[in-house]
Amino acid sequence: MTRATSSLVHSPHFLEGDEFSIDTFALLKQDGSLYEGATVPDLDRDKALRIYHAMVFTRVLDERMLAAQRQGRLSFYMQCTGEEAAVIGSTAALDDADMIMAQYREQGALAYRGFSCDEFMNQMFGNEHDYGKGRQMPIHYGSAKLHYMTISSPLATQIPQATGYAYGQKLAGDGHCTITYFGEGAASEGDFHAALNMAAVHKVPVIFFCRNNGYAISTPAVEQFAADGVAPRAFGYKMRVIRVDGNDVLAVYQATLEARRLAVEQNQPVLIEAMTYRLAAHSSSDDPSGYRSKKEEEAWREKDPILRLRRWLEDREWWSDDEEKALQERLRREVLETMKVAQKRPAPPLESLITDVYDTPTPQLKEQLAALETHIRRYPEAYPKSAHKSASEHSPQGSSTSSGAVTGQGGY
Amino acid sequence: MTRATSSLVHSPHFLEGDEFSIDTFALLKQDGSLYEGATVPDLDRDKALRIYHAMVFTRVLDERMLAAQRQGRLSFYMQCTGEEAAVIGSTAALDDADMIMAQYREQGALAYRGFSCDEFMNQMFGNEHDYGKGRQMPIHYGSAKLHYMTISSPLATQIPQATGYAYGQKLAGDGHCTITYFGEGAASEGDFHAALNMAAVHKVPVIFFCRNNGYAISTPAVEQFAADGVAPRAFGYKMRVIRVDGNDVLAVYQATLEARRLAVEQNQPVLIEAMTYRLAAHSSSDDPSGYRSKKEEEAWREKDPILRLRRWLEDREWWSDDEEKALQERLRREVLETMKVAQKRPAPPLESLITDVYDTPTPQLKEQLAALETHIRRYPEAYPKSAHKSASEHSPQGSSTSSGAVTGQGGY
Amino acid sequence: MATLNLLQAINQALDIAMADNERVLCFGEDVGGFGGVFRATSHLQDKYGKARCFNTPLVEQGIIGFANGLAAQGSTPVAEIQFADYIFPAFDQIVNESAKFRYRSGSLFNVGGLTIRAPYGGGIAGGLYHSQSPEAYFAHTPGLKVVVPRNPHQAKGLLLAAIRDPNPVLFFEPKRLYRASTGEVPESDYELPLGEAEVIKEGSDITLLAWGAQMEVIEEAAELAEKEGISCEIIDLRSILPWDVDTVATSVLKTGRLVISHEAPLTGGFAGEIAATIQERCFLYLESPISRVTGLDTPFPLTLEKEYLPDRLKVFEAIKASMAY
Amino acid sequence: MATLNLLQAINQALDIAMADNERVLCFGEDVGGFGGVFRATSHLQDKYGKARCFNTPLVEQGIIGFANGLAAQGSTPVAEIQFADYIFPAFDQIVNESAKFRYRSGSLFNVGGLTIRAPYGGGIAGGLYHSQSPEAYFAHTPGLKVVVPRNPHQAKGLLLAAIRDPNPVLFFEPKRLYRASTGEVPESDYELPLGEAEVIKEGSDITLLAWGAQMEVIEEAAELAEKEGISCEIIDLRSILPWDVDTVATSVLKTGRLVISHEAPLTGGFAGEIAATIQERCFLYLESPISRVTGLDTPFPLTLEKEYLPDRLKVFEAIKASMAY
């Protein structure tokens, strides 16, 4: 695999475009110690542990949900594994009311903001409590109260939207910015180009956060672009840029802190390229052995971002083995129990098929729903999720819950 | 107006991306003498005069056709005025069988290749001799034999197409390349980003030639991008780039010669940014006084690329006042006479409405044509361009020719 | 009341909307200081500042992506696409994003503030790429509203309603009428309802249905028909999506005959949807097949555009054919 | 003859096309060494080299722009769009460019070599963005051909015809059937005609019309109906554009009744075009309104996708309603 390689620097120097070789900003070594000359960012114990908890939760959630998918309980899943530092370190550097417009692999950001395990589960099982009303595939979370825009599958569409959102924030003058996450693959889309150029021209407080994890499904970065990563594109738009070790949560945190300052105080859009690696498969539909070596994966597994932070926390005596054990157990239990409950919750009501297309259903939609209701009343056993209870007595074993034995091949 | 400014160099140095400040390559001063240290490219008298003739023809054509548009003889026109050196100097550096995929302001390239005055006129009047069969607005030329792709109005679509075309040339191994022209405005489209990235990844022999003429209709370059022109984007794709004085035909010629060598011999795509100025209105529908000053225009009129080349030719005694006078007169006469004839030629046959939608008309299209024929036979005087002569006796004064008093507000 | 042309009416609607609500923004290619290539946004930058009325870079997918984000943030963007023919680079942002934003989030987020304006249609010697009528592409997309005004009075009222409607609206302006259509327009702030067709003229023998610039054509055809004693009911659909089935069906139940006309190609055009729905609703009342008078199934031509377009004579012939069936 | 699934049939068609003509190229996101996320292009890179089968960067507008250029140059590109839901960023390149390339140049140039493959359709727990059926968007675009196969045998023959057809063809593959549909497929190189519908089963009471994965559904509905003594004629439209009006009209002239089914939303779906055309062609022979059984006018849902989809029971009900009219 050919990846961007460059020497390391230890302070968050934003490139102006007058130098071209792009260094990588890093603070924390894999053993939990700092690089020589590196200084710890301003991060107290509470915040460090909030970050760490979110990282561990994300890892546990990912492991359990992938297993659930393998058991046929869930149609689809996508793991953040290996990229927790990039996602959570950056979110932690924001104000909790800054807008997040993510791609799909950023569940860690939501976990950091306090999305509950139950909320995660309800979305994944598309049950009646899912904010998205069971309309999108698993992992397409959204939360208005946590300022996390609902995920959209078409890649890169959120990038120019983030520019627009942030332009609105700038006009509102409320001191907030928007961060948008995307993969190095998505950065090839035309929407990426539009978004960065418009942000630079209109001086918009937006942070473009590229998770360069080396692959877009099976396509290695070397077949995605000929350049040294995504970062040099910033010069083409006259945008500040920094490259950061994406497995180093401290560096990501500090880089994003500085980026946010530039965005909010100076209306300077910023591009951050976090060099990381997707340790898991692209999704539950994918098997990476078809396109990369175990050896390569192993090399990156050595750079596990969670372990790296844990060692740093332990060095500071902010964390211990016992606490780790207790946390892991609690989270595992929580995930499993919450999953059980969520999976049993009924599907959203039939009416949810036609609401939210418009602010209020059109006459046509109401007619279509009425016709459907009549039809389902005629064949209740054929539509167990939505047939009236009285009518669905034929299917006693709870097949009216939101997810039966779904074996999806839907997404990729 | 804020425009890219940088110091001048006098040899065609292709930037690798390891330096960032982008100089402008120039050879010829406005007085027709060379910059100190500059050397003349390999250009014999015949070629130099071929270039010069094409430039003068283009200027004359533009003047006459704009006047024709003003008289209501033509629905629409677009001038190349001010950019003749950029367009013709680059085309002259190619093999005549290299593919040209232009935007719309590159009639000079076609003139250089030998498109006849009659061919120009037939297109503009959309008459029965127009290769495009009267389907597109004036200036949407195309020539298969001259390897000039028919112009398409949607901006930037030709840029990724050029990448694909050149990829095909590379596979064919015939030693040809493709050049694609586009404005600095069109370079904002997503298609631009797609095209350059794909060309770099797939090592395609394509030359991306950006005419940075300072405006996209009324939008100045400073509202188009925040960066120093379009050139720095090349680094983001790891593509060779050169900036050239677009009013200096010698520099454009030599830069393109080198670019072609890189493309054809090394499968290296190249970006050329030619700094120039649109001296005329955007099109016959436009009035630039609404968005820029006469003073600015005057400053650029001082840099007239045709005059610059003429002076150089005269210095070499390759050209004289008498020759100039004779050429101007001949071209003016040719344009006027050819126009008269072309304007009187009949419209394409009714059948041309349905041909070329597919390789052969579908049954539906044949039915639609038959119905239309029946209809026109019923109301011949309402469709003077297509009614049978026998039926159209009501309209004796030649109103069955292709263009009546068309006063279009179609394009912009 | 003043006599305005269609462009002036649109400019006035934008002006009122911006004065009324400081979150309304107008942007697009050349819409800033220049006021748009057709001048629909003239003077708005002077009046409301560069932050609220501005040029964008030349990238339609970016314009609509940006507008989607702004709308999600709670602003009321009115984005201009310079010609409807150039809306296609933004198709993904409109069809996959604007249209599905509210639904996919369960209404946590929406882009209801969004309005997209674009000049559309032929008859102005524009050829392939300055003449298209793309309404049917969007009419297949639940979540969008699609509106087409026929004259200055309608344009002002419908555009104000579109801007304030809590759903994304595509507003297609018949550019052939920009200066050609003039009429009395109240100076006040008024709205005309979206989703409602308008019966322009009552009649008993046959219903004629169109929208936008094509209204003129069917009105002229009706005049020809009336001379032959055929009484035409004329309906302006006004909203293509959602469309007013009831008004059309009520009319056809009365007349038993329907001719629909649009400039876009026949196959897959919106007349097909209307015909399919009305034959179902009015089956037993139809005295002749529903007839469509449309552009040919080809790209838009230039020299022969008169031949291509569904003009009053073609509509007149369709009326006679329907009556004689 | 071997028993193949739909994916294998497609892979075989691509293999044959590439072996037969060295100017055929296959590319798209992940189609290279990996063979595509569904494995439709498996082994092609090994067999024909990286120059002819390769990954592209992740940019649909670039993929189709590149493909248009290649086709104009005289090559025969077969571009894959990973899911039909992701074809919209390439909409401009397809609708404004591929479709109009030949016409606008007066046939000086064309992109007739182009084929675009994309998996489409629902029923696989794909939700909003892995389920769409966008054929109607393209069916409104003269210059394109649109083809949808129903099973492996059809897929191979139609895809070979599409690749060799001298016009740009969109080939939508029913991904729900990729592995679910198996059948005998000749090993030979054969083509099935574009633009021709196929009468799958003759019948006398009512005509059922669909395409792609929806064929299974109407066949099952026909079985239910036959049990009640209703004789169904079943037609696979196969080509959406241009479509075979004659075969459908001939059938409806015989049966007097027509039910059309597709997964895409009702409004603006292609069934509307068919209904509009057939009510005109067969007006005096229709014994009941032409009926459409389709997806709802909403984005594609997930949990309630069974409820959303036009299944055999819904089609069966429509048949009965038509018979009882």
Ligand SMILES: Cc1ncc(C[n+]2csc(CCOP(=O)(O)OP(=O)(O)O)c2C)c(N)n1
């Ligand atoms: C417009 C669009 N095209 C294609 C896809 C299919 N797809 C889903 S994820 C993916 C790869 C994305 O790679 P990258 O952006 O690097 O993100 P990563 O998965 O590595 O986090 C592809 C091609 C899509 N969702 N949207």
Ligand SMILES: Cc1ncc(C[n+]2csc(CCOP(=O)(O)OP(=O)(O)O)c2C)c(N)n1
């Ligand atoms: C996709 C698309 N959007 C908008 C337009 C309308 N339009 C035609 S020319 C033009 C400006 C182009 O500017 P530039 O690329 O700089 O070329 P120049 O006219 O300066 O040569 C615009 C906006 C178009 N033709 N296509």
Ligand SMILES: [Mg+2]
């Ligand atoms: Mg990636």
Ligand SMILES: [Mg+2]
């Ligand atoms: Mg320009």
